[in-house]
Amino acid sequence: MTKVAAIIGGGVIGGAWAARFLLNGWDVRVFDPDPEAERKIGEVLNNARRALPSLSDHTMPPEGAISFHDTIAEAVAGACYIQESVPERMDIKHQTFTAITAACDKEAVIGSSTSSFTPTELSGEQQDKSRIMVCHPFNPVYLLPLVEVVGGTTAAPEAVETCMEILTSIGMKPLKIEKEILGHIADRLLESVWREGLWLVNDGVCTTEVLDDAIRYGFGLRWAQMGLFETYRIAGGEAGMLHFISQFGPTMEWPLSHLMDVPDLDDALVKKIADQSDAQSGMYSIRELERIRDTNLVSMMRALKAQNWGAGAVLANYDAEKKAALGEPDLSGLVRTVSRTVPLDWLDYNGHMNEARYLQAFGDATDRMMEIVGCDAEYIASGGSYFTAETHIRHIDEVSAGAEITVDTQVVLGAGKKMHLFHFMRASDGRLLATGEHMLIHVSLETRKAAPPAPHIEEKLVAIAKAHEALPVPEGLGRFVGQGR
Numbered sequence: 001m002t003k004v005a006a007i008i009g010g011g012v013i014g015g016a017w018a019a020r021f022l023l024n025g026w027d028v029r030v031f032d033p034d035p036e037a038e039r040k041i042g043e044v045l046n047n048a049r050r051a052l053p054s055l056s057d058h059t060m061p062p063e064g065a066i067s068f069h070d071t072i073a074e075a076v077a078g079a080c081y082i083q084e085s086v087p088e089r090m091d092i093k094h095q096t097f098t099a100i101t102a103a104c105d106k107e108a109v110i111g112s113s114t115s116s117f118t119p120t121e122l123s124g125e126q127q128d129k130s131r132i133m134v135c136h137p138f139n140p141v142y143l144l145p146l147v148e149v150v151g152g153t154t155a156a157p158e159a160v161e162t163c164m165e166i167l168t169s170i171g172m173k174p175l176k177i178e179k180e181i182l183g184h185i186a187d188r189l190l191e192s193v194w195r196e197g198l199w200l201v202n203d204g205v206c207t208t209e210v211l212d213d214a215i216r217y218g219f220g221l222r223w224a225q226m227g228l229f230e231t232y233r234i235a236g237g238e239a240g241m242l243h244f245i246s247q248f249g250p251t252m253e254w255p256l257s258h259l260m261d262v263p264d265l266d267d268a269l270v271k272k273i274a275d276q277s278d279a280q281s282g283m284y285s286i287r288e289l290e291r292i293r294d295t296n297l298v299s300m301m302r303a304l305k306a307q308n309w310g311a312g313a314v315l316a317n318y319d320a321e322k323k324a325a326l327g328e329p330d331l332s333g334l335v336r337t338v339s340r341t342v343p344l345d346w347l348d349y350n351g352h353m354n355e356a357r358y359l360q361a362f363g364d365a366t367d368r369m370m371e372i373v374g375c376d377a378e379y380i381a382s383g384g385s386y387f388t389a390e391t392h393i394r395h396i397d398e399v400s401a402g403a404e405i406t407v408d409t410q411v412v413l414g415a416g417k418k419m420h421l422f423h424f425m426r427a428s429d430g431r432l433l434a435t436g437e438h439m440l441i442h443v444s445l446e447t448r449k450a451a452p453p454a455p456h457i458e459e460k461l462v463a464i465a466k467a468h469e470a471l472p473v474p475e476g477l478g479r480f481v482g483q484g485r
């Protein structure tokens with residue numbers, strides 16, 4: 001199969017589809033009557049080039065070629081996959097499909113980004129409806145994996161299968177939806193929440209910000225990793241889904257939502273939901289599911305913390321307060337530079353702390369020492385900093401998630417541009433887990449070259465180094481790889 005995709009309509013969604021295919025090595029042929037389309041898609045592409053490769057631990061394939069065409073017929077020539085993303089108007093969709101089917105390869109898959117229409121509505125009066133299906137993506141299409149694929153009663157099952165294979169090959173998660181319905185699945189769910197949200201703001205119950213906070217600090221994180229039913233299965237505790245869902249029967253009558261047209265939670269529906277939930281998640285005990293959920297939540301919130309955003313910003317503030325409470329360290333002996341728990345997302349396939357995390361902990365220790373000598377965020381913003389020139393880590397003992405670790409730091413040398421540190425990482429029972437030896441050089445961030453630190457930094461560093469001369473020379477100082485084995 002030659003990897004050629006045609007993108008018909010290159011706005012918000014079409015542009016991002018173009019990026020998804022192109023960055024996965026497909027040639028992309030675009031038709032969009034907007035004279036600005038090339039510029040707009042170019043801008044979306046640049047954002048996609050910045051973000052999409054960050055998702056993978058492997059390099060992306062070489063980018064395909066993108067070309068812009070004056071007619072739909074020209075754009076679809078030679079394409080085995082065609083994605084329609086024109087405005088959500090039935091007349092435009094129909095004209096577009098007529099032009100596509102008249103010119104495209106008879107085997108080509110034709111996906112529509114439509115958020116609402118069904119395949120039956122979309123394929124309308126077309127003679128050959130067998131290749132036309134809904135492929136409804138989520139913005140940004142180049143990052144979010146979900147595509148709702150609806151063949152309805154008109155698309156050929158083998159065309160749907162080919163479509164699913166193609167979408168999977170470009171890193172997406174095509175979700176086959178067996179029955180066509182206006183709005184498919186995800187938008188119907190979003191619509192319900194959106195409509196209720198409009199009511200809550202309209203009725204002065206909350207502001208838009210409070211409403212968003214109610215999502216992103218709580219159930220939004222649960223939904224992001226388990227969805228609705230698996231989350232509620234856990235909420236049912238050891239009794240599981242059957243117990244949980246049975247409780248809801250009477251509450252369906254309560255005015256808990258403006259959406260009062262609800263199904264009767266009779267025994268048949270309760271059983272259907274409980275059986276489906278068993279099939280979905282019954283292979284895990286509730287405790288296992290809780291642990292999976294918790295690891296996911298920890299990983300997600302820590303990722304958000306690095307961005308100081310949403311639930312991650314709460315975590316960042318909490319940590320900043322903990323750090324402020326530490327006060328001034330005693331610099332006369334080894335300096336406590338890290339005191340933390342090994343988090344769940346630091347484990348490797350052997351079940352212990354990944355070797356890269358040893359360096360991260362030592363990096364954090366070095367950052368703390370830099371702060372202590374006055375090389376803090378304000379100083380760095382003024383143009384000076386330390387860069388690490390050399391590192392030697394010895395991995396001495398294992399450590400697992402949940403273990404408390406500390407790093408104590410000795411300044412072996414602090415003079416001129418040089419800061420030579422020796423870190424001791426220990427478990428709470430005193431076991432030495434690792435040592436890290438690092439040589440840092442002070443640099444000017446303007447020239448990116450070695451330069452002397454500000455006098456107040458050098459003064460403090462020299463004073464600590466002098467005090468540390470009284471400490472024993474660290475065992476292993478100056479060791480190189482393999483020495484002594």
Ligand SMILES: NC(=O)c1ccc[n+]([C@@H]2O[C@H](COP(=O)([O-])OP(=O)(O)OC[C@H]3O[C@@H](n4cnc5c(N)ncnc54)[C@H](O)[C@@H]3O)[C@@H](O)[C@H]2O)c1
Binds near residue numbers: 034087096115
């Ligand atoms: N915006 C979203 O979040 C979103 C999400 C999922 C699906 N969708 C669906 O994607 C489709 C496109 O939505 P959008 O948000 O990208 O809209 P958009 O307005 O950003 O883009 C539509 C593009 O189609 C072009 N266009 C207009 N007439 C055309 C024609 N006859 N032939 C080819 N191109 C034409 C326009 O110039 C424009 O660039 C809709 O069906 C929409 O329901 C949108």
